[in-house]
Amino acid sequence: MRDLFSRSLQTTIIFLIVGGILALAFGGFFSPVSSRFTGGLVSAQYWFAVRYQAIQQFLSAPRDIISLRTRNAELEAQISQLQTQVIDLQQRVSQTEILAALVDFSRANPESSYKAASVIGRDPSPFLHYIIINRGSNDGILRGMPVVTNQGLVGRIDAVIADAARVQLITDPAAAVNVHLKNANTDAVLLGSVTGDISLDMISQDAAAQSGDLILTSGLGGGYPPDLIVGQVINVHKLDYQLFQQATVQSAVDFSRLDIVLVITNFRAVDITPLIPTPAP
Amino acid sequence: MRNIVAIPLLALAVILQSTLVSQFSLLAGYADLILVILAAWALQKGVTTGIQWAFLASILISAISHMPWMVTLVGYMGVVLLAALLQNRVWQAPLLAMFSITFLGTLFMHLLSFLYLSFIGDPLPLGTSLGLITLPSLLLNLLLAIPLYGLMRDLAGWVFPVRAEA
Numbered sequence: 001m002r003d004l005f006s007r008s009l010q011t012t013i014i015f016l017i018v019g020g021i022l023a024l025a026f027g028g029f030f031s032p033v034s035s036r037f038t039g040g041l042v043s044a045q046y047w048f049a050v051r052y053q054a055i056q057q058f059l060s061a062p063r064d065i066i067s068l069r070t071r072n073a074e075l076e077a078q079i080s081q082l083q084t085q086v087i088d089l090q091q092r093v094s095q096t097e098i099l100a101a102l103v104d105f106s107r108a109n110p111e112s113s114y115k116a117a118s119v120i121g122r123d124p125s126p127f128l129h130y131i132i133i134n135r136g137s138n139d140g141i142l143r144g145m146p147v148v149t150n151q152g153l154v155g156r157i158d159a160v161i162a163d164a165a166r167v168q169l170i171t172d173p174a175a176a177v178n179v180h181l182k183n184a185n186t187d188a189v190l191l192g193s194v195t196g197d198i199s200l201d202m203i204s205q206d207a208a209a210q211s212g213d214l215i216l217t218s219g220l221g222g223g224y225p226p227d228l229i230v231g232q233v234i235n236v237h238k239l240d241y242q243l244f245q246q247a248t249v250q251s252a253v254d255f256s257r258l259d260i261v262l263v264i265t266n267f268r269a270v271d272i273t274p275l276i277p278t279p280a281p
Numbered sequence: 282m283r284n285i286v287a288i289p290l291l292a293l294a295v296i297l298q299s300t301l302v303s304q305f306s307l308l309a310g311y312a313d314l315i316l317v318i319l320a321a322w323a324l325q326k327g328v329t330t331g332i333q334w335a336f337l338a339s340i341l342i343s344a345i346s347h348m349p350w351m352v353t354l355v356g357y358m359g360v361v362l363l364a365a366l367l368q369n370r371v372w373q374a375p376l377l378a379m380f381s382i383t384f385l386g387t388l389f390m391h392l393l394s395f396l397y398l399s400f401i402g403d404p405l406p407l408g409t410s411l412g413l414i415t416l417p418s419l420l421l422n423l424l425l426a427i428p429l430y431g432l433m434r435d436l437a438g439w440v441f442p443v444r445a446e447a
Contacts, residue, residue: 121299125348126310126414127394127405132299132345158347166347173403194405195309195413 098150098260105150106262112225114262115139117147120164127194129172131155131258136163144223144269147261152229152252153177153217154261156269165263170230171196171255179230180218184209187218188247190230196255198231203245209236215249222270286440287334294318295341310417312425315342316390319357320382321430323364324375325437331361348394356393360386376430383426384419391415 024030099116106114117139121132135141137160147154147167155169170177175192179200186207188200203209213233219226231251238245298314305311315338323331335357343350363385367378391414398405 121296121345122303123346123348124295124298124303124313124315124342125346125394126303126306126418127391127398127410128347130347166345168347173398173405174401191404194403194410 095260101150102260102262105148112264113266115141115265117141117165117261117263119258119261123166127173129169129175129192129196129255130158131167131169131261133165133167133261133263134163135263136161136165138162140265141165141263142265142268144271146224146228146264146267146269148228148264149253149258149261151254152231153224154253154255154258156223157263167261169255171198171251177224177230178218178220179215180226181207181209181233182214182216184213187220188215190215190249198249198251200233200247200249201244203236203247205238205243205245207245209233209245209247211235222272224269225264225267284330284333284440286436287330287337290436291315291318291334291338291341295338295345298342299345305421307417307421309413310415310419310421312418312421313387313390314425314429316357316360316386317383317422317425317429318433320360320364320386321379321426321433322437323361324368324378324382324430325434325441326368327441328437331365332358335361349397352393352397356386356390359389359393363389376427379426379430380423383422387419387422388415391418 021030025034102114102116106112115135117133117135119131120134123130123132133147141157141160143157143160145157147156153170155167155172155175157165158168159166168175169192170190171192173192173194175190177190178187179190180187181200181203184203184207186204186209188203188209191199191201193199200209200215211233215230215232217224217226217228217230229252231249231253234248234250236245236247294314302314303311319331319335319338322328322334336354339350339354339357342348342353346353360382364378364382367382370378391410395405395407395410
């Protein structure tokens with residue numbers, strides 16, 4: 001009976017002590033001790049966690065690098081594919097812009113009928129300025145037909161086969177175009193050169209040609225229809241002892257970037273060679 | 282029979298010349314792919330078909346160029362004959378021979394073009410033609426000479442396997 005009483009007393013005392021300790025702990029009386037204890041625990045856990053993460057990263061890094069490289073390769077492939085698409089779309093936009101400009105040009109000049117053609121090559125000789133287009137006699141193209149862009153005169157058809165034609169540019173050294181200076185109201189001859197530059201000759205000494213004058217085809221000689229834009233005068237060279245003035249010309253057309261051209265199909269060049277008088281023997 | 286490779290090869294070269302090579306101009310000159318190919322081919326050991334290649338090339342070029350085929354033919358024949366001449370003399374230094382033929386062949390070809398165009402009355406100032414067309418073209422042809430010589434050597438080894446090894 002006495003043992004039972006003493007055991008109950010011990011249990012009661014232990015519960016009271018534990019309860020007291022808990023009550024003190026919940027009451028905040030142990031906070032300096034508990035914070036030091038939990039601080040130590042947290043620090044230890046942090047130390048272990050950091051080391052563990054470092055070791056885990058070290059051990060799993062090769063697999064990550066391989067997967068990253070694979071992913072990188074996939075993304076690079078996607079980028080190159082998208083870049084190809086962008087280039088393709090840019091080309092389409094560029095072609096559409098050119099075609100839209102050509103359509104505007106043909107609408108603004110309804111008196112002529114046009115056939116659009118792509119430039120597919122150039123003359124292999126650097127001494128000559130000719131281009132090859134992908135329209136030929138099957139499309140109604142004939143020798144002598146003028147070739148233009150929305151910017152101005154390009155040249156004329158020099159030779160034709162079934163599905164292609166060769167165009168002599170106005171920059172060719174053998175090209176000569178009868179032109180009219182709009183502001184100066186005078187005629188002249190436009191000449192090409194071996195370097196691709198164009199110039200004016202045979203400008204009358206009386207004419208008041210000036211820098212900036214607009215140059216149009218005159219239609220004289222029957223080689224080209226009148227009033228096609230050719231370019232602008234840059235400089236006029238007037239020497240008193242010469243019969244005519246000369247001028248350097250800025251072409252309206254960028255001949256280095258010819259992609260699509262228009263052939264004027266309702267114009268027939270007139271061959272005036274038989275009318276040119278030959279000197280009597 | 283393998284000589285038939287000349288037809289697609291030269292046709293491809295003419296197309297490339299017209300569409301691609303002529304776009305990469307230096308001043309007003311550009312490379313002559315056909316000339317360099319003919320020079321490189323004619324320099325290879327065992328090659329005896331240089332003349333036929335030159336003839337074929339001039340016909341193909343005349344299909345797209347305003348230059349008369351006779352001018353091209355004479356020019357390319359001159360290149361091939363020069364190559365045959367040099368092949369025996371400087372056979373130990375093929376690259377030197379290649380550069381020499383490219384140099385002399387380009388000058389010869391441009392001289393012919395210049396003389397023809399001057400003859401028919403095109404205004405061609407000699408200094409301008411030389412400085413803005415011939416010299417830049419010469420430089421571009423010399424740049425093409427090394428890779429094309431290697432390509433044609435491999436091709437010659439394929440067309441004439443026994444002779445090339447000898």
